[in-house]
Amino acid sequence: MPKYLILKHYRGGPEPHHPFPTMDQWAPEDVEAHMAFLHNVADTLRASGEYVDGQALTPKRTWVRYGGPDAAPVTTDGPHPETSDLIAGWYMVDVESYERALEIAAWVSSEPGPGGGPLYEWLDVREVMSGKASSDD
């Protein structure tokens, strides 16, 4: 069974379906509904045996590279920190098919937003390469 990484973003990706403010500016009941929905997603995927991992990332990002011999690592926040992609977290799922991975991602994207309607958030679905070479016969 293939594994897929379903990535959520703080920013970046295609043009949003509709603009929405950050969650701290939503009505409290909308915040509750959103969080409850995502808890239910994780619980449901665990129950179906498709859940591998799910993690959230803090928004602070540091780019880093080798600084050269005897030099400290070189770091930067990036050239255009306000427009570049910023990953917020992921689900890793182990599923029957690519179609099932898309289905799960679309379900996550239906998460309730401000006002209670679906957020229509873009999610990034990526297949994980398997570790072993496939059989050569």
Next chain:
Amino acid sequence: MQDEPIPRRDESALRALVPRVLASLVRRGEDFDAAEDAIQEALIEALRVWPDHPPDDPRAWLAAVATRRLIDARRSEAARSRREEVVYLEPRVGVGDATGDALGGDDENEGDDTLFVLFCCCHPDLAPTSQVALTLRAVGGLTTREIADAFYVPEATMAQRISRAKRTLGGPTAARLDRPGDLAVVLRVLYLIYTTGHASRIDLADEAIRLTRQLTLVTDEPEARGLLALMLLGHARLPARFDAEGRLVTLDRQDRTRWNAREIAEGVHVLQSALAMQTDDRPPGRHQIEAAISALHDDAATAEETDWLQILAWYDELVALTDDPVRDDPAAVLGRAVAVGHVLGPAAGLRETDRLREVLGERQKWHAVRGYLHEQGGDLAGAGAAYAEAAERATNLAERDHLVRQAARVRAGTGPAEDR
């Protein structure tokens, strides 16, 4: 993971034997690293075998199996060297007849043994993560697997961390390990285990309390008791820290009937016994002071009845422990700011936090405290912005979600009461 684990009570008795048997092996002249590995193997064997075949004398069983492992390990090593074989094939303790006595252990030495191993594991040359891992294995009697699960890292990673720690120790550790200053390191390691949290089958907070309780039995140092009291008084509130949906509930809004009264009583008792030992030369240390603050929270039947005046007085003691508290102990200054907010008003509390901007301005906790003080002072817009800033800096999911809720709540103009 066995199918039928041995009962919890027997299991904790087994774990308590680990440092004692290890100490007796090391005292007998065994290398700490090899002896610790042997005990770990014996422990895993015990967890597997004891449910069906409980031993008559658990300690002698564990010592005998560990000794056999040590001899086996030497034999395979000695296969490469004839000379070593001559030296080592004469076991100092017969495998079949090893008893507690043969290992030089009796109950009088029990406390010293635990302390001895604890000091080995908390050696100042080790990194904190190594001290924690080694302490949990050699003193706590946990398996590498259990420790790895508790820290959400692969078992191989944790095994590597432990063996690297033991290589760092190297040499004749015992000679370097009885320095009096080391107790402060031991206490720090135990507190680190406590705060690391609660995951998997092993609750690290429970483990830390068990180990600290053992420590208080073998040292009169009041700070050890202070730390035990601090852990108990905080742990008592744990059942109320999350609601049925898993949401974080702050101290001021917890259902206090869910607090563990037995732990609070024990914590207060332990703290009093520590404070009773104070003299002019030896005023209460950090852990006792923090425990006293925790006890005052636990003592209030409702949040409104909290004795903030006394809490502020203890915070004054706490910040007086360091020469430059803003630099050396900003967490204490921040805690004091909350107390100031309650005693002198939110504006005064906020002024206290201003002094910390340079040191803590990028920390979640600083923004969260300011959000709280703004809210107390009725500045809901300021509170919402501060809670949102705090959420952005959170590194814990439950805390992040809590702070987002706080921001949304104050921006909607809803008080805490309506939110429930």
